[in-house]
Amino acid sequence: MPAPRYKQLVDRFAEQIRSGALPPGTRLPTHRTLAKEEHLALATASRVYAELESMGLISAEVGRGTFVRETRVSPGQGIDQSPTAPDMLDLNFNHPELPEQTELLRTALRQLAASGDLDALLHYQPHAGRPHERAIVAEHLSTRGLAVTAEQLMLVSGAQHGLAVALMSTLRAGDVIAADALTYPGFKAIAQLLHLEVLAIPAGKAGPDLMALDALCQHRKIRALYCMPTLHNPLGWVMPRAQRKKLAALARQHDLLLIEDAAYAFLADAPPPPLYNFAPxxxxxxxxxxxxxxxxxxxxxxxxxxxxxxxLQRTIRATTWNTPALLTRITCSWISDGTVQQLEQQKRSDAAARQQLARRVLHGLPWQGHPNAYFLWLRLPATVRAEQVVSALLQRNVSVSSAAPFVVGEHTPQAIRLALGSLDITRLESALYQVRAVLEAAECGALG
Structure with a gap:
């Protein structure tokens, strides 16, 4: 028995896309044109495209059309995957490291081995961390303008775990949370896992559009807002003090829980006080x-x-029980002896140097970013498709991320994010010149 007509069309398109006969970035016929050309009902033509989209082979954009995706790249454009090829130039994933860090770890392990009370590290720890270590981290935060007690601070297994704990302990499946229209992919992954509805807040000049947020709150029951007020990923903004005060007032007006992600805040020089200070x-x-x-x-x-x-402590208990004692011991030792502060200062300088290099190589292109950030957002010309750029760069052994992993809502801008923190400075410069060459070729229509 032959397959239904629409299935035959799906298979035909899929084969053409996977074979390269329809290359990435190709604009497909409109639903109506496809229906007319193939003698189909409009609903059937729409069904064909819906199935191809569910297979990750095409993407539909409101007001622009339907386009072939790059099938050799994961649907998220690899933002959560490190390149597998040993010679790949990684502008996709940030893992900034300084040359002396390996020796710092070696020294820390020797000192730990010579210290007393090692037996305590073999035991379960309090769910929120040992009290004296919580106090050390709280004191460290005071240097960033965040005055909190040790009792208010809980140690977790990385910021991603902390974010998961925050969402799991305060929200339930079906709850609505707002976030920037472009935001951290790790937040999106947790929200999807917890079955939260995420609504997009468009960007203003240096932060979320608060008028849009206010209007949204008047029409929907929003429980929380996830935001990165100090060095936003991927756009690099730092929200001004006045806007933080307005956001805090808006949160009180609509009874919003604020979840402040400060993963990159250490890179900003003299930023405004944390949002926490305005609505503790x-x-x-x-x-x-x-x-x-x-x-x-x-x-x-x-x-x-x-x-x-x-x-929150109950959620920590349910997910990891406690932070590994060995890691917290080393971290708190490095806070106490000034190593963390020294590394933060060095990484601010390192990120600034990489940012200056990127801006020099990409001069004249429409980039957006913070002067100290380890990433840069690059908008593409209206005629250039992100999937084409990602694909062409992969052929040159350069890995970048498109806008797709960062998008909340339906509109995906044609843009790429460049992570600047994973390559040594010489290889970074080479990779950036490759990016420029591909973009110039794309704008001239030379990518095919």
């Missing part, structure tokens, strides 16, 4: 030491109003 009774502050020290050092922290701590 309704803000959860999440960060960690993965970016400021090392990505393999899975130690983070979660700060909360005291009345929420017990619930």
């Amino acid at each position: 009774e309704r803000t959860l502050y999440v960060s960690g030491f993965s970016k400021s020290v090392a990505t393999g050092l899975r130690v983070g922290y979660l700060v909360a109003p005291i009345n929420r701590v017990a619930s």
Whole structure:
């Protein structure tokens, strides 16, 4: 028995896409044109495209059309995957590291081996961390303008775990949370896992559009807002103090829980006080030491109003029981002897140098970013498709991310994010010149 007509069309398109007969970025006929050409009902033509989209082979964009995706790249354009090829130039995933960090770890392990009370590290720890270590991290946060008690601070297994704990303990399946229209992919992954509905807030000049947020809150029951007020990923903004005050007032007006992600906040020079300071009774502050020290050092922290701590601790208990004692011991030792502060300062300088290099190589292109950020957002010309750029760069052994992993809502801008923190400076410069060459070829229509 032959397959239904629409299935035959799906198979034909799929074969053409996978064989390269329909290359990435190709605009497909409109639904009506396809229906007319293939003598189909409009609903059947729409069904063909819906199935191809569910297979990850095409993408539909409101007001622009339907386009072939790059099938050799994962649907998320690889933002959560490190390149597998040994010669790949990685502008996709950030793991900033300084040359001396390996020796710092070697020294720390020797000192730990010579210290007393090693037996304590073999035992279960308190769910929120040992009290004296919580106090050390709280004191560290005071240097960033965040004055909290050790009782308000919980140690977690990295900022991603802290974010998961914050969402799991405060929201339930079906709850609505707002977020920037472009936001951190790790947040999106947790929200999807927890079956939360995420609504997009468009961007203003230096932060979310608060008028749009207010209007949205008047029409929907929004429980929380996820935001990155200090060094936003991927756009690099730092929300001004006045806007933070307005956001705090808006949160009180609509009874919003604020979840403040400060993973990259250490890179900003003299930023405004954390959003937490403007609404401490309704803000959860999440960060960690993965970016400021090392990505393999899975130690983070979660700060909360005291009345929420017990619930958050129960979620920590249910997910990891406690942070690994060995890692928290090393981290707190490095905080106490000034190593963390030194690394943060060095990484600010390192990120600034990489940012300056990127801006020099990409001069004249429409980039957006913070002067100290380890990433840069690059808008593409209206005639250039992100999938084409990603594909062409992969052929040159350069890995980048399209806008897709960062998008909340339906509109996916044609843009790429460049991670600047994973290559040595010479290879970074080479990779950036490759990006420029591909973009210039794409604008001239030379990518095919």
